[in-house]
Amino acid sequence: MEQILRDSVRGKKLNREEAATLSDAVGDELQALLETAAEIRTRHKGRTVTFSPKVFVPLTNLCRDFCGYCTFRKAPNEAGAKTMTVDEVLSVVNQGQRLGCTEVLFSLGDKPEAIYPEMKQFLSQRGHQRMLDYLHEACGIVLEETGLLPHSNPGVMSRGDLERLKRVNASMGLMLESVSERLLKPGAAHDNAPDKKPAVRLKTLEEAGKLRIPFTTGILIGIGENWAERIDSLLAIRELHECYGHIQEVIVQNFRAKPSIPMRNCPDPSRDEMLKTIALARLIFGGEMNLQAPPNLTPDGYELYLEAGINDWGGVSPLTPDFINPEAPWPALQILRQKSAAAGFDLKARLPIYPEYIREEFLAPSMISYVERHAGADGLVRDNGSLTCPLLHQSNTSSSSGLSG
Numbered sequence: 001m002e003q004i005l006r007d008s009v010r011g012k013k014l015n016r017e018e019a020a021t022l023s024d025a026v027g028d029e030l031q032a033l034l035e036t037a038a039e040i041r042t043r044h045k046g047r048t049v050t051f052s053p054k055v056f057v058p059l060t061n062l063c064r065d066f067c068g069y070c071t072f073r074k075a076p077n078e079a080g081a082k083t084m085t086v087d088e089v090l091s092v093v094n095q096g097q098r099l100g101c102t103e104v105l106f107s108l109g110d111k112p113e114a115i116y117p118e119m120k121q122f123l124s125q126r127g128h129q130r131m132l133d134y135l136h137e138a139c140g141i142v143l144e145e146t147g148l149l150p151h152s153n154p155g156v157m158s159r160g161d162l163e164r165l166k167r168v169n170a171s172m173g174l175m176l177e178s179v180s181e182r183l184l185k186p187g188a189a190h191d192n193a194p195d196k197k198p199a200v201r202l203k204t205l206e207e208a209g210k211l212r213i214p215f216t217t218g219i220l221i222g223i224g225e226n227w228a229e230r231i232d233s234l235l236a237i238r239e240l241h242e243c244y245g246h247i248q249e250v251i252v253q254n255f256r257a258k259p260s261i262p263m264r265n266c267p268d269p270s271r272d273e274m275l276k277t278i279a280l281a282r283l284i285f286g287g288e289m290n291l292q293a294p295p296n297l298t299p300d301g302y303e304l305y306l307e308a309g310i311n312d313w314g315g316v317s318p319l320t321p322d323f324i325n326p327e328a329p330w331p332a333l334q335i336l337r338q339k340s341a342a343a344g345f346d347l348k349a350r351l352p353i354y355p356e357y358i359r360e361e362f363l364a365p366s367m368i369s370y371v372e373r374h375a376g377a378d379g380l381v382r383d384n385g386s387l388t389c390p391l392l393h394q395s396n397t398s399s400s401s402g403l404s405g
Helices: 002-009 016-022 027-045 086-098 117-125 131-146 159-166 198-210 227-244 271-285 302-308 333-342 365-374
Strands: 048-060 103-108 149-153 171-173 215-221 247-254 312-317 346-349
Touching: 002 016, 002 027, 016 227, 016 271, 027 271, 027 302, 048 086, 048 131, 048 333, 086 131, 103 131, 117 131, 131 149, 131 159, 149 365, 159 171, 159 198, 198 215, 198 227, 215 227, 215 271, 227 247, 227 271, 247 271, 271 302, 302 333, 312 333, 333 346
Parallel strands: 048 103, 048 312, 048 346, 103 149, 149 171, 171 215, 215 247
Antiparallel strands: none
């Protein structure tokens, strides 16, 4: 184990066997793993930790998938079922703009029109057949009316959908969650969720790579997978990134039990599990990858994630909650800044596209001027150094981080 850690510091990325060995780390060995991951992060990323000031737009919470851990999805007749009109979207986005947001995170259920006539009717009245077409319209209008940067997370997409949405998005995302086929079995987390088939999701990630789309993905832990499957999921993401270089961010997200879900009796992953998974991810991807873990899902002790190798906190909104995990409010941003500073980190605001991806090869020509409008010389939010973003002075912020739904 000591040799593996020494090799990692020298730049070698973990293979499957090495990662499996480190997954057994406990006590002093776990501490050594965390210290190694933190050292690799600091060598490449320095002592800056970033966040994205965003407004969360749940365009629709209707979805054809029935995941065992999800409270986001609704059926049309359920309380809380909602599909937003463009006017409603603009109302929320305009409020977010006044508060200093630069990102508009569009999150929505997968292909609801495939099973719900009500959704087909809603779309037909607006001249569309599919929710992805309506999403494209909404992103375009947000760009034209506000200039804020859309980041869409609409589920599984075809090459044509990705290509079209790239023209109106600064970046896009899809959580891989897990490559475990076991989770598709009856009673498991992805039972009756056709869009959670690993091969289908990996295909979307691959097509995004071929199209040079800056992409956010990651894994969800605690949904029935084992350590080998966690490692295989991270390695699958790395393999795609090595081919196409488009994965701008990897999220390690922890499952949280909720009273209303089928998996309500499943235990949450422990903090040590999260720390170990984050550290393994850092050693699997190396120091250049942007690695994120959402602090709102571990309200007590999330600052320890910095010691495991993350360099980003994800999205924070002064206006909208985390619609994926509404029971988990975001920590007040000045507290997040204080805890980051106490750990020796400077908190800075970033765009939905990371600085290293603000290049013509990753941006559609239609998006370049919009991104340049918000980006400073360092590729982060313009005027970051003077802390002009109103978010940095908010005392009651809400989370808009999670991608998993």
